Amino acid sequence: MGHTTREAISPAALLAEVASPGCGASCLFLGTVRDGPEDGGVTGIEYTAYAAMAGAELDRILAEAQRQWPSVRVALRHRLGLVSTEEASIGIAAAAPHRADAFAACRYVIEEVKRRVPIWKKELRADGSVLWVDPQGHPAVLGPE
Amino acid sequence: MVRLKFFARYAELVGQEDIELTLPVPTTVAEVVRRVRSVVPGAAGLPAEPLTAVNLRHVRLDAPVQDGDEVAFLPPLAGG
Numbered sequence: 001m002g003h004t005t006r007e008a009i010s011p012a013a014l015l016a017e018v019a020s021p022g023c024g025a026s027c028l029f030l031g032t033v034r035d036g037p038e039d040g041g042v043t044g045i046e047y048t049a050y051a052a053m054a055g056a057e058l059d060r061i062l063a064e065a066q067r068q069w070p071s072v073r074v075a076l077r078h079r080l081g082l083v084s085t086e087e088a089s090i091g092i093a094a095a096a097p098h099r100a101d102a103f104a105a106c107r108y109v110i111e112e113v114k115r116r117v118p119i120w121k122k123e124l125r126a127d128g129s130v131l132w133v134d135p136q137g138h139p140a141v142l143g144p145e
Numbered sequence: 146m147v148r149l150k151f152f153a154r155y156a157e158l159v160g161q162e163d164i165e166l167t168l169p170v171p172t173t174v175a176e177v178v179r180r181v182r183s184v185v186p187g188a189a190g191l192p193a194e195p196l197t198a199v200n201l202r203h204v205r206l207d208a209p210v211q212d213g214d215e216v217a218f219l220p221p222l223a224g225g
Contacts, residue, residue: 031225048152049224050150050198050219053198053201053217056201056202057201057203078224078225089225090224110225113224113225114222114225115222116203117222117224117225118198118217118224119222119223120152120154120224122153132153132154132220134220135221135223
């Protein structure tokens with residue numbers, strides 16, 4: 001199954017994908033669309049991607065996690081298109097025999113997604129304005145693997 | 146010939162997502178960026194050192210570019 005979707009992310013489905021008799025620890029991360037006090041009335045976010053590269057980069061990140069934590073099973077889904085406030089834009093489930101590896105793999109995957117996957121977001125504001133989000137304030141410095 | 150791709154804010158600046166550019170190859174990403182900023186309408190507003198990818202992989206500006214490669218100009222990433 002592809003890692004990107006235009007449908008709502010199901011935490012239960014992600015957890016079911018990684019469930020295994022040998023795994024005693026499952027860890028679920030959800031990133032949700034926020035309208036914090038500093039965000040100025042965000043009603044939703046429109047996600048767009050460089051689809052071919054996003055898929056390739058997500059495959060590479062999951063393969064790296066598998067190499068670092070061979071006993072961990074990881075599943076990931078990233079939304080594209082319009083995602084409303086409070087809905088999940090990304091879900092990551094990691095299952096492992098023990099909790100330390102599940103937490104570590106889940107944390108690795110979300111941090112690498114943030115750093116490397118070519119996805120962009122446009123904030124839609126209650127006042128009708130639209131804003132491309134630049135989380136770093138400057139282009140990230142990334143090199144070849 | 147090099148295939149160029151622009152996304153998000155950069156696609157809005159340039160007014161399109163896909164362009165084919167003819168230039169002497171092999172070359173480097175830095176040279177492609179320089180050419181794009183000087184000859185593609187709207188592209189002068191792109192950063193001089195944007196985040197780039199060649200054939201679906203992140204690269205540095207000194208990375209080589211061959212005939213037929215896909216060079217992507219990536220605005221600051223905002224996934225997750």
